[in-house]
Amino acid sequence: MSLKDSLSKVLIIDFGSQFTQLIARRVRELGVYSEIISHKKIKSKLDKKKIRGIILSGGPLNVYQSKKVKFDKKIFKYNIPILGICFGHQIISKELGGRVKKARYREFGLAKLKRLRKSKLTKNFFKKSGSNNVWMSHADEVTKLANGFKVIAKTETSKFSIVENSSKKFYGIQFHPEVTHTENGKIILKNFIFSICSIKRNWSLKNQKQILIKNVKQVVGKSKVICALSGGVDSSVVAKLIHNAVGKQLTCIFVNTGLLRKNEETQVVKTFKNKFKINLIYVDAKKLFLNKLKNVSEPENKRKIIGNLFIKIFERYAKKIKNVKYLAQGTLYPDIIESKSVTGSQTSKIKSHHNVGGLPKNMKLKLVEPLRLLFKDEVRKLGLELKLSKEIVLRHPFPGPGLAIRIPGEITENKIKILQEADDIFINSLRQHNLYSKIWQAYAALLPVKTVGVMGDNRTYEYMCLLRAITSEDGMTADFFNFSKEFMQLVSNKIINNINGINRVVYDITSKPPSTIELE
Ligand code: XMP
DSSP states (O other), X not given: OOHHHHSXXXXXXXXXXXXXXXXXXXXXXXXOXXXXXXXXXXXXXXXXXGEEEEEEOOOSSOTTOTTTOOOOGGGGGSOOOEEEETHHHHHHHHHTTOEEEEEEEEEEEEEEEEEOSOXXXXXXXXXXXXXXXXXXXXXXXXXXXXXXXXXXXXXXXXSOSEEEETTTTEEEESSOTTSTTSTTHHHHHHIIIIIISOOOOOOOHHHHHHHHHHHHHXXXXXXXXXXXXXXXXXXXXXXXXXXXXXXXXXXXXXEEOSOSOTTHHHHHXXXXXXXXXXXXXXXXXXXXXHHHTTTOOOHHHHHHHHHHHHHHHHHHHXXXXXXXXXXXXXXXXXXXXXXXXXXXOOOOOOOXXXXXXXXXXXXXXXXXXXXXXXXXXXXXXXHHHTTOOHHXXXXXXXXXXXXXXXXXXXXXXXXXXXXXHHHHHHHHHHHHTTOGGGOSEEEEEEEEEEEEEEETTEEEEEEEEEEEEEEESSSSSEEEOOOOHHHHHHHHHHHHHHOTTEEEEEEOOOOBTTSOSSOO
């Protein structure tokens, strides 16, 4: 039996919410193991022995569309505490004799929650005033309580915002305690897990590392693995993790796409080949990528072309090393949730991240993606646990398609060169002014717009450079960073004075949502 199977856990039943992984992560932050399963698969997969609590997630469906909502009602008979969040709250009410309808007043964003009654679930949750800001996102509401339930809290427009059947240990909440916008949201999860489910702490990064290494060993066996190493945080952590698990069975392949940051290729080879002594093949594919991307402007096409080329190159090199069966990738949860759902429930597509949506259907190698259920900050902690240097682990994220998605429109060699220089100046300035570590991700982009300027006494007609710097917790949401005017002036001057081809610098002041972090 693997370590994973021996742990008591909280089972999260996913109905397709964008926040399902966030719930799992909050539970793990509390030191308790959690697993997610799609609502469609509960029947076939449920092993009740180790489940100490069940959380039903939110989701985009309506509970009254019963054909679409596949759900095994047996969970109410298991004698296991259940917490329903948003849609989960509504489905508990509907299944146990209550009523759910389209809400007269929809609630999106912050709402004021008022305490009506004491509950184990809300111990230490409410502020002294008995009222907290909570984050709502729903268009349906519970209009009649299920049998044996009482109301614990309400908002102005939603009568049943927290409900409980304390004897059965069933709880429903209309708001989202897992998002940081809900004041003290974590306390609700804490109370549910420790006071109501009586689970003991059993989860830390150390045993997460052990589980991942063990799983890789089990899956890979004696076969060989190749790893798509980019030198970024995710692929570096994957390479080190797999190297720890299967040593020399691993060969890393580093593809120089020509779409990398300045001097990146030299740094990667130095670190992994020389320092970590990991088998590394360097592939110079600059011309190939540039040719395939010629005259391509559409973002999804760019991503698909890059993804397909990557895989073809891996397959070609895999043939050269005998007995390669697996391709390891640093795919993270946010990459997956924005392309397709991790558990098979319904979420909407935003863009095809190159290492997920871009994969060709007839790919011959099997994938190993040990980080696919983790968020960026969890991966960073894991990297430190694996003894990777802080310099690698704390590096800003860099997307697989590289500079291609930071040059909207057509990509040329000249544009790439200009952008590499601009980006290098920006990032070095951040380091020099001790700003790098305060920012989650920063980069320069080259806009396909030429504008008129004046330098010396001459008219110029050059490209525009866009700078983006954001703060974020996990890349799912982001806010732009507030620079001082002096710093922005300094960077703008440095870029324009040193780079031929740029005569204007602009700063991106949009958050995510509504924008995404990258331009394409
Ligand atoms: P977006 O633009 O979707 O970016 O808000 C969220 C985070 O993901 C990175 N990103 C990618 N990473 N392959 C990757 O490995 C991709 O295709 C890709 N697209 C975006 C982005 O840099 C940010 O950190």
